[in-house]
Amino acid sequence: MELDIVSLSRLQFAMTALYHFLFVPLTIGLSILLATMETVYVMTGREVWKRMVKFWGTLFGINFVLGVATGLTMEFQFGMNWSYYSQYVGDVFGAPLAIEGLMAFFLEATFVGLFFFGWDKLSKRQHLAATWAVAMGTNLSALWILIANGWMQHPVGSEFNPQTMRMEVTSFYEVLFNPVAQAKFVHTVSAGYVTASLFIVGISAWYLLKGRHIEIARRSIAVAAAFGFASALSVVVLGDESGYEANLNQKMKLATIEAMWETEPAPASFNLIAIPDMEARDNSFAIEVPYVMGLIATRSLTKEIPGIKELVERSKDRIRQGVIAWEALQKIRAADDAGQTVDEAVRNDFVINQHNLGYAYLLMPFAKDLTKATNEEIDAAAWSAVPNIWPMFYGFRIMVACGFFFILLTGVFFFLASTGKVEGLRFKGRWLLHVAVLSIPLPWIACEMGWFVAEYGRQPWIIEGMLPTHAAVSSLSVTEVLLTLAGFVALYSTLLVIEVSLMLKYIRKGPDDGGEPEAMPARTGGMSSIAAE
């Protein structure tokens, strides 16, 4: 990769976002699980549930602050590194960010203090309300940020205003109820729930293997496996919904995930494994499953899915139309400056083609004079709109494989917990507990892959079809961006190491058992008995 401002700014955004997203899924999921456990405590009055909330709450706290700390950067770096982006779309994109602060961050951050320090100052019910407020706040923040991100993927409810040189809102309602945002929201919070569930199941399994904290471990697995199983199903179903939406709005993303070069007759087959060749623009090897892709992406047996080559042809047309809009815009401005009114025909050119204006920007790095661009230049610009297929194709498959494994793992633990057999794993089937411990990192891998496929797959656009990423950066020097990139990497990595070491310290220390006997004999009894005990 070249050391230019665009690449470095992208690298910095990717780095800070991926780091931030190490902490956020766990916060999202744990907050709900803590609130659930505390609800059981308040309903049954059994102290063991309070000790569970306090123990998992300690781990939640260690993780939560880094989510907050790394989140600070997220709020400001659009302005810092993506100045033209901020100017160009702030009218639409800024609002969900501001509402996120107003509606979600205040809620979670104000009540998280009470969660930790309010145990002796609040009644049981008041404290429970505070915990739920934290959980609501955390989940609402995911909603608003995904409304913002959904708009980058599928810019609805807005249009370009040539007077202010930016995108402006035409329907806030459409921005809020953007179908892409809704699908992404449920998919993402479900992924957070799975992450937290496997975190709790894995650590509890470790306690069972060590014969420690059996009472708390057993109950924790029961709650987390049930919640995790439902969430793992939801994450896969809503992932499928995202795929369907992608076919409606981001056909190129779908085609690259699929390494689908040519348009196939419906219903398209699914490439289980492929070796894409970017040079030859073909796959040198592929194992195909018939029908599956057509079903996922179109939910029909008859609709076609366009391949990469066809999409590139479509991009070429849009580039040509974009150039017409760009040319008309220059004429309109020149007339404005001279105080004249421009020809009706020119204004029409602009109005008809303005939705393709972004495609003219796409051509800019390839052609000095847009109006005299050659076919080769247009061809090069159109092909530049195809993301690199390898990471898309395999990133997606790793994520999906993880998703199906989560359904299986949480399903098994849910079944065992429901039939009261979890504790028995200490004696028979210990390998299953080992699997649970070893699976703790997997949801993070899946989450980061998901972020990657969604955002890298949007390239070269920062706003799909509207503004290319290379046009969105700030006027900074390479040194400046390198400095901050190095600074963030050093700072975040140090904090991550400290965070993990503290996590391990408190996991090793374990929960307060409240003087209950350590290892108890294996017992039977279903889910219903777990809460009551």
Next chain:
Amino acid sequence: MILHELIDYSTLKLIWWLLLGILLIGFAVTDGFDMGVGTLLPFVGETDTERRVAINSIGATWEGNQVWFILGGGAIFAAWPPLYAISFSGFYLAMFIVLAAMILRPVSFKYRSKRPDPSWRNGWDWALFVGSFVPALVFGVAVGNVLEGVPFTLDRDLRMTYEGSFFGLFTPFSLLCGLLSVSMLVMHGGAWLGLKTDGIVAVRGRRYGTVAAFAALVLFALGGYLVYSGYVEGYRITSEIDPNMPANPLFKKAVIEGSAWMANYSTYPWMMIAPALGFLGTFGALIGLQTRLEMLTFACSKLAVFGIISTVGVSMFPFLLPSSVQPDASLTVWDASSSHQTLFNMLVATVIFLPLVLAYTAWVYKVLWGKVDEATIERDNDTAY
């Protein structure tokens, strides 16, 4: 939808100018005493327990307070996109330093007491000091630069080019503003420690708060004189302005002019209230810190913060971010906002949620009310920060 036309575009711009002020003041009043306490930490706490008294006086509430900062960023993005785009990329390295420092804060609070090791705790105490002192200083320096004008240009596509350098941010006047910001927030933190803690920490808090209040009084007066005398030049719009104009800064003309930042006080004499409150509040806090009228002292300190920040706002009105190299490109209230519809939508969201936020924040403060001293720290040894 035409609902947003219920309120004039120009009125909405004005409302959002006021809300911008409210957000910045909300940040400085709430997170301000956290930063003041953090800056005072090495001075008011000699032993570990004393430092924990100071830290736990803000331990449960700093997190909510910090949201004012994040909301400030979000609201500027939503309501004043060019301001967001130009200021944060222009002040790039300064902004990075602020972020890096502020990132240290949440972690310091949370991790400090997770290990008993004194060198571990000392390290986090310094991180907390840096995370409080550095942002307080840089915010002031940034305001100083805004008053002096920022070297940026805009082309026809409204693409910004910044012509300054990081070290260029530090002028005598901007450093004065930085010191004023630090002393104002230290005074505020001192007043908070007097109110919320007991024992030696409170005594030291009042002592250092007094010094800071005195410094703030002098620096505010000196800064005011430099603006009044024309040493710091102001800006003036020279073209006809339609307050309902579309948000494009290049649609107007402006010039640099000595003492232009004083012009509003003769046009709108009531604006004198802002600097008056700045002086009165600071003076009140200075006197109050010598007494045990803790609530009143803290109220005076809040008033001082309100007055000093409002002074900057009303002096510059309608300018938000003047350009020193292309005055025509300066951002003003009339030409740097979001669209009519976005301003309206955001106002609706604010009217619904801001009162809610204020209500539950007040409730949380009430629940957590009560002084922190060495005895409470020893009692809650395991749960306190």
